[in-house]
Amino acid sequence: MINLRRDFHRHPELSLQERRTAGVIEQELERFEISHTRIGATGVLGILRGTQSGSGVVALRADIDALPIQETNDVEYRSQTDGIMHACGHDAHTASLLGAAKVLSQNRDRFGGELRFLFQPAEETGKGAPDFINAGALDGAERILGLHSAPDLPLGTIGLTPGLNNAAVDHFRILVHGKAAHVSTPQLGADALYAASQIVVAIQGLVARRSSPVEPVLLGVGKFAAGTTYNAVAEYAELEGTTRTISQETRLQVREWIDQTAEQIAAISGAEARVIWSDITSALINDPQVSREAAEVAKGLGDHIQVVTNRPLSLGGDNFAEYQRFVPGCYAYIGTANTDLPSTLNSLHNGNFDLDENALVLGAGLYVGYALWWLGRQEKP
Structure with a gap:
């Protein structure tokens, strides 16, 4: 062996x-x-x-x-x-x-x-x-x-x-679509990088303020990509992360929270967000x-x-x-x-x-x- x-x-x-x-x-x-x-x-x-x-x-x-x-x-x-x-x-x-x-x-x-x-x-x-x-x-x-x-x-x-x-594991990708513009005229664009940054911060707060403190929930973002050059408003951004939950009810609830948070925060910045989920395991x-x-x-x-x-x-x-x-x-x-x-x-x-x-x-x-x-x-x- x-x-x-x-x-x-x-x-x-x-x-x-x-x-x-x-x-x-x-x-x-x-x-x-x-x-x-x-x-x-x-x-x-x-x-x-x-x-x-x-x-x-x-x-x-x-x-x-x-x-x-x-x-x-x-x-x-x-x-x-x-x-x-x-x-x-x-x-x-x-x-x-x-x-x-x-x-x-x-x-x-x-x-x-x-x-x-x-x-x-x-x-x-x-x-x-x-x-x-x-x-x-x-x-x-x-x-x-x-x-x-x-x-x-x-x-x-x-x-x-x-x-x-062991916890249930899910994988998510958040695709943020904004509008490109020169960095000197940000009002003409919709900054996908900025929106995605706010999404990262906000969804981390879901664990602290939306989930029960007596039930383990883990949410982590491990990948962030945005922009193509230093002097342009980013048109696209992409996040990848994972959630870990121990009950099916909480698993579905966390998904819903992340969907809502990403869409609403992107909208505030004039952008759009779409969340793609992959089931890893129960x-x-x-x-x-x-x-x-x-x-x-x-x-x-x-x-x-x-x-x-x-x-x-x-x-x-x-x-x-x-x-x-x-x-x-x-x-x-x-x-x-x-x-x-x-x-x-x-x-x-x-x-x-x-x-x-x-x-x-x-x-x-x-x-x-x-x-x-x-x-x-x-x-x-």
Whole structure:
């Protein structure tokens, strides 16, 4: 698994460009005699049927895409592609699921029913999951399990918190259209740059003055572009940002507030604004029953394993949540921090991010243990 993880790490690929990654996954599944098919251009679905009598379907998911981040780690397996890096642990997730697939293929005589391995592209852009759902990858599935690297948890720890774990994530673009003019005659134009600047300030105030202080809401603008030259009133401006909310009601309300604020402030300046929304993912809510089941399996992996059931809410999202809308599921957080390895203490989406590779065994063990436990049950809740 370590060799696989390092291979993926050396050759990271952005969302929906994971062609080499998908090819390696397929080669490994063929070695394990696991049937597979492509989902979309770069997703891979593996299917393994047990030889025992019995039924049941368990889905196991790993995300496979990298990020547009320059790696600054000085390690033998550092990224060989400038500006692209596995800075969120997806290389480890993929290697762990392949490790689990190998073990399960060698033990197909220990279970009946069917295992489905979902190697999902484009998690970072909120895509990939719908393609698997639309292709029927969850049809008949009784449980789904996923996992993620957690540099906030020490090695040997598994976070299995029932209920709300991660916020819903949305992306917005605000397009502001004004009227060009010479900077010396601003009254003849409508300054899109000025209007957009006021929109940035105003929508930030929505969190402080329109949302409830007892319910987390995050709104951030990370991109601003306007104007073509120093001595002209800008005709166009564009903003990009994100919202993070924990309830569907608030999610929709924040959208409405941003729409209204952008349109009204632009109008005051004589400009027009249009807001374009993209759904990234719903809030990630672990099924309480599946969380308890996974926790019991995790405890059985060894006396040294610590299970945490109260990991703090994260305003980062993950579209594993889309699968949970259709199948009872649980998302586990695998501790990857080791104080003896300083790079493993860095946060996700950081050019210095790395992980303790001993965590791969724990991730694979949880996949294997839960799959065998569920498909081996005579009675299911």
